[in-house]
Amino acid sequence: MIKRGLSSDDARKVRKVGHDAAKKFAMLIGMGEDYQNDKKAKKDVIDCSGDAHSVKSGKKKWQIFLYGRNRFIRDDGFQALNGIGTLLVHCIDVFPSSFDEYRKNTDEAKERLKTPMRELKDRLQRKALLRAFLEKSIFNGGEVDYLTVLDKKVYNVFYCKDVVSFLGNNFTVENSQVKAGGQYSEQKVLFKFKEKNVGELEMRNDSVKHYQEVRFNMIKDRVMDMLYQFIKDKNKYDEGVWLYGKAIRKFGNKPLMK
Secondary structure (H helix, E strand, C coil): CCCCCCCHHHHHHHHHHHHHHHHHHHHHCCCCCCCEEEHHHCEEEECCCCCEEEEECCCCEEEEEEECHHHHHHCHHHHCCCCHHHHHHHHHHCCCCCHHHHHHCHHHHHHHHHHHHHHHHHHCCCHHHHHHHHHHHHHCCCCCCEEEEEECCEEEEEEHHHHHHHHHHHCEEEECCCCCCCCCCCCEEEEEECCEEEEEEEEECCCCCCCCEEEEEEEHHHHHHHHHHHCCCEEEEECCEEEECCHHHHCCCCCCCC
């Protein structure tokens, strides 16, 4: 049986939690309830200086993106990543055009998926390309300035370049491997730190709605452990908001609008 994703009700609840977290952060930094955002560009909160924050609040995993074929073809940012965009399209194209056809012979598609997944893993061994991929995926190619995470009841603000640098320089990139019979290896690209999975790039083919889409997830606690470990400088901005690394200077010198 194919594992199902979130139900429509659960997905709505997740979106509401995210919206509420972004709104609370906007209030804490002095924005009004009519604060600006741009969800399609990953800009959950646009602050008073025009800088954008991707606000994350999930308890376990963050969905960094869930994109179909057209996104990778039409988005110049993915197409400029030295073939990464094309390989993501290849991952999609190994699957039959219809979900019903895929269900009739899942093994064939999974066998074909191994080739582009191996190639993605190989390409992402280059640290410069890995950093560029993370910047595009998390920050929409640098259009978003900060990763702002609600963790332990505090909003932790990290500058985009710090996040990309520390994650990209310390990840190892591997393909998934399985030992149980009837399953397939090399179905995912894994981003690891100290032998633990931190992020997963995979095909989502568990429902008609999301058939032939690529999903990039990251495990919240493991991402935060890395950021806390590598970005030591920390400063309190206001009650409930802490700044780290370059965010101390770049965001910390902006007055609260109160």
